[in-house]
Amino acid sequence: MRIGVVTFPGSLDDRDAARAIRLAGADAVALWHGDHDLHGVDALVLPGGFSYGDYLRAGAIASLSPIMTEVIAAANQGMPVLGICNGFQMLTEAHLLDGGLIRNETGRFICRDQGLRIENNASDWTSGFAANAEIVIPLKNGEGSFMASAETLKALEGEGRIVARYIGGNPNGSLNDIAGVTNARGNVVGLMPHPEHAVEAGFGPDTDDAMASGIDGLTFFTSVITQALIAH
Amino acid sequence: MPTIVVEVMPKAELLDPQGKAVAGALGRLGQTQSALAKVTGVRVGKRFEIAIDGEADAATLTAVRELADTVLSNSVIEDVVGIHVQSAPSSAVV
Numbered sequence: 001m002r003i004g005v006v007t008f009p010g011s012l013d014d015r016d017a018a019r020a021i022r023l024a025g026a027d028a029v030a031l032w033h034g035d036h037d038l039h040g041v042d043a044l045v046l047p048g049g050f051s052y053g054d055y056l057r058a059g060a061i062a063s064l065s066p067i068m069t070e071v072i073a074a075a076n077q078g079m080p081v082l083g084i085c086n087g088f089q090m091l092t093e094a095h096l097l098d099g100g101l102i103r104n105e106t107g108r109f110i111c112r113d114q115g116l117r118i119e120n121n122a123s124d125w126t127s128g129f130a131a132n133a134e135i136v137i138p139l140k141n142g143e144g145s146f147m148a149s150a151e152t153l154k155a156l157e158g159e160g161r162i163v164a165r166y167i168g169g170n171p172n173g174s175l176n177d178i179a180g181v182t183n184a185r186g187n188v189v190g191l192m193p194h195p196e197h198a199v200e201a202g203f204g205p206d207t208d209d210a211m212a213s214g215i216d217g218l219t220f221f222t223s224v225i226t227q228a229l230i231a232h
Numbered sequence: 233m234p235t236i237v238v239e240v241m242p243k244a245e246l247l248d249p250q251g252k253a254v255a256g257a258l259g260r261l262g263q264t265q266s267a268l269a270k271v272t273g274v275r276v277g278k279r280f281e282i283a284i285d286g287e288a289d290a291a292t293l294t295a296v297r298e299l300a301d302t303v304l305s306n307s308v309i310e311d312v313v314g315i316h317v318q319s320a321p322s323s324a325v326v
Contacts, residue, residue, distance in 0.1 A: 056303075056304070057306055057309075057310075060303070060306065064303070092306075092308070093306065098308075099308060100306050100308035100309040101309075102242070102246060102247075102249075102309050103249045103250060104249065105247060105249060106249070107249040107250070107252065107253050145247075147246055147308060147309050148308065149308070152308075173247065
């Protein structure tokens with residue numbers, strides 16, 4: 001399986017995402033924001049970072065990039081797309097996901113290992129998790145507070161489209177402790193915390209067993225690979 | 233050169249952490265400057281000045297209105313609170 005990672009001006013975690021994809025067992029394909037070409041990939045990751053310096057709104061300018069025409073078309077045809085942090089912000093700005101992200105309630109940039117409950121294990125990116133699995137992956141953002149209208153929130157909750165919820169405290173003021181959501185089809189997932197930073201022992205969050213041994217993030221990437229194998 | 237001004241504010245019902253931080257600082261100043269003691273809140277928004285070539289006619293304003301709703305603001309978290317035309321880019325208040 002070939003998974004594309006799009007690099008935008010100001011992307012930071014594109015290399016980490018590519019490494020996570022390789023560790024999960026797929027080929028990572030570097031894609032460029034200015035191209036109109038997905039190079040035949042089977043799935044896409046929009047990585048974290050600060051595209052265009054968060055000018056206008058976080059993710060807003062990147063969501064208008066040339067490659068986003070192809071990303072939106074592919075997503076609407078069912079291609080799995082994962083947006084992490086700034087990538088999540090881009091997906092909301094591109095209207096592929098509901099809601100929006102605003103500055104953290106505290107006004108502070110937050111960087112910490114964060115507990116999450118995976119509440120939807122039917123999406124393309126979370127199918128490998130047990131129901132209501134509790135995981136820990138890094139969170140690092142300044143504008144991670146998830147907002148949506150009461151109506152949208154009701155739909156997200158009612159349709160089981162909350163992929164992940166913060167546990168052990170809401171870090172940023174997100175409505176209903178929302179850390180990640182999916183679309184109706186379950187192929188597009190946006191997540192504020194960073195699974196790609198918890199994929200290799202020695203470099204992940206601390207666990208009860210050993211320092212830096214947490215690899216809970218890997219399952220997002222193995223999930224999409226397994227889904228693709230089942231589909232073929 | 234005609235300039236179309238678009239003003240965008242965070243939705244009133246959402247917390248504006250930026251405004252809150254500024255209001256906090258003004259509150260501290262208010263302890264020493266009594267005129268500022270009246271300040272009860274601050275909200276921070278955005279102002280876009282779009283320079284155009286030629287007249288700001290109805291078609292141009294319609295196009296800018298569309299731009300304001302779709303690109304310059306995100307209706308999930310912000311409202312467009314004003315669009316108006318002025319004859320030149322803004323300069324400092326004298």
